[in-house]
Amino acid sequence: MSTTATEIRLASRPHGAPTLDNFDVVDVEVPRPGEGEALVRNLEISVDPYMRRRMSSAKSYAPPYEVGKVMLGGAVGEVVESNTDALRPGDLVLHGFGWRSHAVVTPKQAAKIDAGVAPREAYLGVLGMTGLTAYAGLTEIARFQPGDTVFVSGAAGAVGSVVGQLAKLKGAKRVIGSAGSAAKVRHLVEDLGFDAAFNYKDAPVAKQLAEAAPEGIDVYFDNVGGEHLEAAIDSANVHARIAVCGMISIYNATEPPAAPRNLAQIIGKRLDIRGFLVSDHYDLQAKFLEEVAPLVRSGEIKYEETIVEGLRNAPQAFLDLLAGANTGKMLVRV
Secondary structure (H helix, E strand, C coil): CCCCEEEECCCCCCCCCCCCCHHEEEEEEEECCCCCCCCEEEEEEEECCCCHHHCCCCCCCCCCCCCCCCEECCCCEEEEEEEEEEEECCCCCEEEEEEECCECCCHHHHHEECCCCCCCHHHHCCEEEEEEEHHHHHHCCCCCCCCCEEECCCEEEHHHHHHHHHHHCCCEEEEEEEEEEEEEEEEHHHCCCCCEEECCCCCCHHHHHHHCCCEEEEEEECCCCCCCHHHHHEEEEEEEEEEECCHHHHCCCCCCCCCCCCCCCCCCCCEEECCHHHHHHHHHHHHHHHHHHHHHHHHCCCCCEEEEEEHHHHHHHHHHHHHHCCCEEEEECC
């Protein structure tokens, strides 16, 4: 086994859009597991939009990354050394110590995964936090019902693509997605079965959404915020439900953005707008896996991955993610 490990550390807090200067790539000695611990060699790590908020010192739902310290995130890896019977060499595990080549974990910090059920990468995406986010947001927060018309922003991303497919499989009347390129729009309609999709760069979102949903929308799954949220409020039917998962359009803002200008419609339309975190819904994980894993195995739910090779390229992969360069889940193969 190599004696050298690699870590990606936060070098400085970004002002506006992050740059490569905000990251340090550092080679260190491979850590040694203590009593009751195991050493994991990471195979893939996840880069996700929420990580941008943790790079800031602003108060949020998760503690900020510390400057000079290794960043954290989801990872799958192989146990290579162990001082606990609960984790044995050769076990594949999912854990939260990404952005490094090697991690020391306890059994409580790692969950064994079965690569016979799905490829190991899927546990970072469609069968992991990503998929559970989509499932909880659609079923619990938006209270989806068969016959609903559903609009998903950031629909070609890891979460949005699962939301749209689940809605179709559960009997949506119409599913509409927005994305940032013509290729992604084609992918949503031709590959994932969305009824309609549009490129938000082509024309005002409100205009394109109104054309795609002439009878209005009953559910909006928000990954973007800003103009998309305002457009969804305009198109919302009475008693529509809005699940706010993320607002990537404002993550790099240096000044507070203007709120949607049509908030008064919330009153007359009696809209239900609710933000959520997947961490509040891990009680759904067993139900989620029972329902969704067979759909993934059968190909009824399709998923895409954008895989970047090499841990040292993780910072650039993260910047590309924020710029919308990925289709589906963005992963870095260590």
